[in-house]
Amino acid sequence: QKEVEQNSGPLSVPEGAIASLNCTYSDRVSQSFFWYRQYSGKSPELIMSIYSNGDKEDGRFTAQLNKASQYVSLLIRDSQPSDSATYLCAVKGGGNKLTFGTGTQLKVEL
Amino acid sequence: GAGVSQSPSNKVTEKGKDVELRCDPISGHTALYWYRQSLGQGLEFLIYFQGNSAPDKSGLPSDRFSAERTGGSVSTLTIQRTQQEDSAVYLCASSSNTDNYYGYTFGSGTRLTVV
Numbered sequence: 483q484k485e486v487e488q489n490s491g492p493l494s495v496p497e498g499a500i501a502s503l504n505c506t507y508s509d510r511v512s513q514s515f516f517w518y519r520q521y522s523g524k525s526p527e528l529i530m531s532i533y534s535n536g537d538k539e540d541g542r543f544t545a546q547l548n549k550a551s552q553y554v555s556l557l558i559r560d561s562q563p564s565d566s567a568t569y570l571c572a573v574k575g576g577g578n579k580l581t582f583g584t585g586t587q588l589k590v591e592l
Numbered sequence: 593g594a595g596v597s598q599s600p601s602n603k604v605t606e607k608g609k610d611v612e613l614r615c616d617p618i619s620g621h622t623a624l625y626w627y628r629q630s631l632g633q634g635l636e637f638l639i640y641f642q643g644n645s646a647p648d649k650s651g652l653p654s655d656r657f658s659a660e661r662t663g664g665s666v667s668t669l670t671i672q673r674t675q676q677e678d679s680a681v682y683l684c685a686s687s688s689n690t691d692n693y694y695g696y697t698f699g700s701g702t703r704l705t706v707v
Binding site: 513514516525528531578 | 627633635637640648683693695696697698699701
């Protein structure tokens with residue numbers, strides 16, 4: 483079992499819709515969770531972090547965490563073509579290094 | 593500097609040659625990480641430096657890979673006797689705090705191609 487799992491996609495949503503990206507992790511002692519956006523040919527860019535159960539909102543982005551289910555998600559409201567990218571889920575446990583999923587490719591269609 | 597700086601941005605080398613990749617972290621960031629990303633794959637952890645502590649080398653794939661960090665700042669990743677499977681984008685990241693609640697800032701990466 484991979485430590486951090488994501489559906490590779492592509493996930494296609496129409497412009498203006500809500501995109502929902504999901505991630506599960508295997509290490510129960512994981513303490514913090516991050517979402518990175520990676521455009522093709524570019525390096526990952528941190529867009530959200532979450533540490534406590536529940537929702538955390540930042541502009542059009544909402545991160546959701548459920549530690550009991552070992553599940554973290556990212557919602558993107560009012561999706562724009564510029565949101566088309568690969569979204570990487572990353573988990574940090576007690577070792578100070580991030581473990582990344584393989585990413586979900588999001589395509590926002592006009 | 594303003595961001596994490598990596599050089600070179602692209603490197604093509606012949607199989608069997610040694611290569612050195614450089615990372616200059618954000619000024620004041622004490623933690624430095626190396627990852628690599630193969631085509632269509634996720635990020636694979638290689639090595640982690642924190643201050644003057646012994647580095648976490650648990651992700652280095654073989655003894656052909658080594659890294660050092662001089663003066664707590666610039667880091668060099670060295671790959672000896674390169675193989676074709678070493679072809680990937682090598683990403684460096686730095687962080688201002690080793691607290692679990694901080695993410696990383698990545699550099700733009702070095703694309704290594706072994707021919």
